[in-house]
Amino acid sequence: MEVRATPMETARNVTQSTADLSNVSVIIPVYNERGIIGDVLAELQQFEFHEIIVVDDGSNDGTAEEAEAFNVRVIRHPYNIGNGAAVKTGIREATGEIILLMDGDGQHSPADIPLLVSQLANYDMVVGARSAQSSVALHRRLANRLFSAYASYIVDHPVKDLTSGFRAFKADQLRRFLYLFPNGFSYPTTITIAMFRSGYRVRYVSVVSRARLGQSKIRPVRDGLRFLLTITRIAVCFVPMKVFLPLSLLFLSAGIGYGAYLLIFLRRFSNMAALLILMGVLIFLIGLVAEQLALLRLQHSTE
Numbered sequence: 001m002e003v004r005a006t007p008m009e010t011a012r013n014v015t016q017s018t019a020d021l022s023n024v025s026v027i028i029p030v031y032n033e034r035g036i037i038g039d040v041l042a043e044l045q046q047f048e049f050h051e052i053i054v055v056d057d058g059s060n061d062g063t064a065e066e067a068e069a070f071n072v073r074v075i076r077h078p079y080n081i082g083n084g085a086a087v088k089t090g091i092r093e094a095t096g097e098i099i100l101l102m103d104g105d106g107q108h109s110p111a112d113i114p115l116l117v118s119q120l121a122n123y124d125m126v127v128g129a130r131s132a133q134s135s136v137a138l139h140r141r142l143a144n145r146l147f148s149a150y151a152s153y154i155v156d157h158p159v160k161d162l163t164s165g166f167r168a169f170k171a172d173q174l175r176r177f178l179y180l181f182p183n184g185f186s187y188p189t190t191i192t193i194a195m196f197r198s199g200y201r202v203r204y205v206s207v208v209s210r211a212r213l214g215q216s217k218i219r220p221v222r223d224g225l226r227f228l229l230t231i232t233r234i235a236v237c238f239v240p241m242k243v244f245l246p247l248s249l250l251f252l253s254a255g256i257g258y259g260a261y262l263l264i265f266l267r268r269f270s271n272m273a274a275l276l277i278l279m280g281v282l283i284f285l286i287g288l289v290a291e292q293l294a295l296l297r298l299q300h301s302t303e
Contacts, residue, residue: 019113019114019115019117019118020117021047021048021049021050021113021114021117022048022049022050023050023096023097023098024049024050024096024098024099024100024113024117024168025049025050025051025052025053025090025094025095025096025098025099025100025171026044026049026051026052026053026100026102026113027053027055027087027090027091027094027099027100027101027102028040028052028053028054028055028090028102028103028104029055029057029083029086029087029090029101029103029104030054030055030056030057030059030063030067030086030104031056031057031058031059031063031080031083031086032059032060032061032063033059033063033104033105034059034061034062034063034066035066036104036105036106037054037063037066037067037104038066038067038069038070039106040104040106040110041054041067041070041072042070043109043110043111044110045070045071046110047110047113047114049096049100050095050096050097051072051073051094051095051096052070052071052072052073053072053073053074053075053090053093053094054067054072054073054074054075054104055075055077055086055087055089055090056074056075056076056077056086057077057080057081057082057083057085057086058076058077058078058079058080058081059080064076073093075089075090075093077089081183082182082183082184082185083183083184083185083187084181084182084183084184084185084186084187085183087101087181087187088178088181088183088187091171091174091175091178092178094171096171097170097171097172098117098120098168098169098170098171099168099169099170099171099174100113100116100117100167100168100169101165101166101167101168101169102165102166103165103166106210106211107166107209107210107211108128108165108166108207108209108210109207109208109210112128112166112205112207113168115205115207116128116166116167116168116205117168119168119203119205120168120169120170122201122203123201123202123203124169124170124173124195124200124201124202125167125168125169125173125174125191125195125200125201125202125203126167126168126169126202126203126204126205127160127161127164127166127167127192127202127203127204127205128161128164128166128167128205128207128209129160129161129164129204129205129206129207130144130161130164130207130208130209131206131207131208131209133208134207134208134209134210136209143224143227144161144162144163147162147163147189147227147228147231148160148161148162148163150228150231151189151192151193151231153242154193154197154231154234154235154239154242155192155193155196155197155239156196157196157202159192159196160204161204162188162189162192162231163188163189163227164188165188166207166209167188167191169191173195173200174191177190177191177194177195177198180194180234180237182226182230184223184226185223185226185227186223186226186227186230189227189230189231189234190230190234193231193234193235193238194234194238197238197239198238236290236294237294238294239291239294240287240290240291240293240294241287241288241290241291243287244283244284244286244287244290245284245287247283248280248281248283248284248287249280250280251276251277251279251280251283252276252277252280252281252284253280254276254280255273255274255275255276255277255278255279255280256273256277258270258272258273258276259273259274259276259277
């Protein structure tokens with residue numbers, strides 16, 4: 001029986017032979033990934049990149065020593081600062097025209113890199129979006145859908161995978177937003193909203209994410225709250241009325257509704273109704289000021 005390649009496999013095979021990777025800097029942030037990073041780097045050896053940078057974020061298990069056994073550049077943090085801090089270090093040190101970010105836990109297949117890079121001819125950021133066949137824990141899949149839905153509302157565009165760490169960029173455009181990156185795990189959230197709201201072209205490419213090797217460094221409750229806070233913070237930076245306007249309408253609706261009820265049925269008015277209406281007006285005015293500041297910040301980031 002003849003076995004035919006799927007469209008995804010066909011696209012991957014074509015781009016592996018046509019994509020130019022000679023100007024690509026691959027950046028891999030790692031923390032205590034001994035026994036895993038070696039396998040990742042061994043897979044990367046099949047391609048000829050401009051450089052491979054492994055940023056060791058203060059590992060204490062010999063991760064850096066394992067990476068140094070390969071023909072890659074290893075940068076060490078003296079102590080654990082955070083995944084986002086490691087990414088920022090790698091971006092600052094990279095010299096390639098294209099930057100490819102990937103995790104060091106074995107989830108991302110290096111075979112998908114040419115597929116992502118080939119799309120940069122027409123896009124400014126290409127994201128490896130985890131498909132339904134990916135090995136992702138149920139709670140993380142549900143959380144990612146929640147975060148992606150919230151981000152889609154913020155940017156007015158479908159965000160298929162907000163938290164994916166498998167991304168390719170044009171280096172000069174990525175560095176414009178480096179000052180916004182947090183030190184923690186939420187840098188994909190930051191760059192996604194920043195790129196969309198700045199009018200850059202974003203492309204999602206479906207990839208199959210493999211099961212993570214080793215123990216995850218993400219704490220669901222603590223880091224989940226940080227993700228939500230980061231989305232809101234970046235939304236206020238780039239499109240504040242998306243946050244302030246719903247809050248304003250909520251207070252105004254409550255105040256007007258409560259006040260109308262009191263006037264119609266009880267023939268009186270209360271300070272609480274007036275306070276709710278006043279809060280709604282103040283939040284709206286604060287949103288207008290924040291919107292003007294966001295426009296100035298956007299102008300600064302694109303100069």
